[in-house]
Amino acid sequence: xxxxxxxxxxxxxxxxxxxxxxxxxxxxxxxxxxxxxxxxxxxxxxxxxxxxxxxxxxxxxxxxxxxxxxxxxxxxxxxxxxxxxxxxxxxxxxxxxxxxxxxxxxxxxxxxxxxxxxxxxxxxxxxxxxxxxxxxxxxxxxxxxxxxxxxxxxxxxxxxxxxxxxxxxxxxxxxxxxxxxxxxxxxxxxxxxxxxxxxxxxxxxxxxxxxxxxxxxxxxxxxxxxxxxxxxxxxxxxxxxxxxxxxxxxxxxxxxxxxxxxxxxxxxxxxxxxxxxxxxxxxxxxxxxxxxxxxxxxxxxxxxxxxxxxxxxxxxxxxxxxxxxxxxxxxxxxxxxxxxxxxxxxxxxxxxxxxxxxxxxxxxxxxxxxxxxxxxxxxxxxxxxxxxxxxxxxxxxxxxxxxxxxxxxxxxxxxxxxxxxxxxxxxxxxxxxxxx
Ligand SMILES: *Cc1c(COP(=O)(O)O)cnc(C)c1O
Numbered sequence: 001x002x003x004x005x006x007x008x009x010x011x012x013x014x015x016x017x018x019x020x021x022x023x024x025x026x027x028x029x030x031x032x033x034x035x036x037x038x039x040x041x042x043x044x045x046x047x048x049x050x051x052x053x054x055x056x057x058x059x060x061x062x063x064x065x066x067x068x069x070x071x072x073x074x075x076x077x078x079x080x081x082x083x084x085x086x087x088x089x090x091x092x093x094x095x096x097x098x099x100x101x102x103x104x105x106x107x108x109x110x111x112x113x114x115x116x117x118x119x120x121x122x123x124x125x126x127x128x129x130x131x132x133x134x135x136x137x138x139x140x141x142x143x144x145x146x147x148x149x150x151x152x153x154x155x156x157x158x159x160x161x162x163x164x165x166x167x168x169x170x171x172x173x174x175x176x177x178x179x180x181x182x183x184x185x186x187x188x189x190x191x192x193x194x195x196x197x198x199x200x201x202x203x204x205x206x207x208x209x210x211x212x213x214x215x216x217x218x219x220x221x222x223x224x225x226x227x228x229x230x231x232x233x234x235x236x237x238x239x240x241x242x243x244x245x246x247x248x249x250x251x252x253x254x255x256x257x258x259x260x261x262x263x264x265x266x267x268x269x270x271x272x273x274x275x276x277x278x279x280x281x282x283x284x285x286x287x288x289x290x291x292x293x294x295x296x297x298x299x300x301x302x303x304x305x306x307x308x309x310x311x312x313x314x315x316x317x318x319x320x321x322x323x324x325x326x327x328x329x330x331x332x333x334x335x336x337x338x339x340x341x342x343x344x345x346x347x348x349x350x351x352x353x354x355x356x357x358x359x360x361x362x363x364x365x366x367x368x369x370x371x372x373x374x375x376x377x378x379x380x381x382x383x384x385x386x387x388x389x390x391x392x393x394x395x396x397x398x399x400x401x402x403x404x405x406x407x408x409x410x411x412x413x414x415x416x417x418x419x420x421x422x423x424x425x426x427x428x429x430x431x432x433x434x435x436x
Contacts, residue, residue, distance in 0.1 A: 082369030094329025156211025287332030
């Protein structure tokens with residue numbers, strides 16, 4: 001660097017750290033984030049991308065613009081209710097409020113009346129049992145996969161889990177339930193074939209090493225044609241004969257049968273049919289936070305909660321709080337979207353379309369999250385040029401539409417009605433001057 005190289009004028013770190021605008025940012029940002037921003041600005045100046053006399057202002061601006069969380073709220077205009085890439089179920093207002101409270105010190109393991117330690121998660125457990133009276137007891141863990149693996153481990157570690165070959169599911173991102181179950185020491189005993197499994201297949205597999213019989217809902221695919229499977233109900237007498245527990249993984253977290261989803265298994269029916277424990281996710285059709293729920297018989301839940309693995313998969317206080325509030329509070333967004341009135345959806349779509357000069361087309365939504373594959377949710381979408389999709393995703397608020405057959409489709413099923421004005425503004429901005 002020569003004596004009069006302009007880079008000599010780059011402000012030093014000490015100087016920048018002492019600027020009033022930087023001191024103010026300390027109320028909101030940590031020291032490392034502040035230093036990273038300072039070093040980035042100095043680096044740009046060193047590379048000639050920023051004049052040295054503008055470094056101060058650039059640092060202050062960057063600090064002001066730096067969010068502490070980079071997750072963006074997204075309006076889900078895909079029509080897919082449980083959208084995995086958008087974090088599955090959005091929480092109800094009550095659940096969000098409960099999360100904020102639970103963010104502080106809370107009596108999650110304390111009885112305020114006596115000052116003594118209390119059992120973790122009693123309120124969430126009580127809310128689950130009230131919502132699902134068919135269960136004698138309940139346990140909340142970290143996620144659905146954890147609930148399943150805890151059940152099979154507590155009942156079958158070192159022994160065999162009998163499962164149909166038609167139910168060896170990969171749940172997404174390469175995670176296979178058989179590998180998961182085997183990972184904690186239970187051995188899988190596969191029975192039947194991909195398309196057909198009979199009661200005698202289970203009967204022939206039962207032996208002194210059997211720990212439990214597992215039924216998994218193949219939630220994200222369908223086998224059609226020459227198929228047969230054995231229901232929990234049909235397995236119950238066989239299990240009784242050998243004093244074996246039945247574990248049923250229903251996946252979606254639907255607590256009772258929903259006529260909208262005729263093929264979706266629910267917890268209550270599985271328990272009534274004779275499952276000893278039913279496992280499911282909290283953030284699919286239950287509409288709550290990420291959690292795994294296990295509902296079932298006293299003895300079975302007790303075996304699960306006293307197993308050492310239970311500690312490794314326990315639910316955090318935020319999830320417990322949000323789950324309780326989801327169950328006690330008003331209908332969560334997932335359930336509202338699923339049962340959205342088609343006429344109301346049409347009216348909202350026409351309003352949006354008219355405002356931007358676009359057309360409304362029939363559009364089928366989906367349950368998503370690996371639930372009810374192939375089940376259409378009839379509705380409507382506003383049809384925009386394909387090029388609008390990227391602009392919508394990058395706008396504020398971000399909007400995720402569906403791109404299909406060379407067009408951009410905005411489906412209002414999963415957009416809360418009070419967001420319609422913001423959605424309209426986002427669509428206007430994305431289109432520029434309107435639909436061309
Ligand atoms: C979704 C699903 C799981 C996994 O639940 P997570 O909450 O994602 O861990 C397991 N089994 C079935 C049948 C599922 O649908």
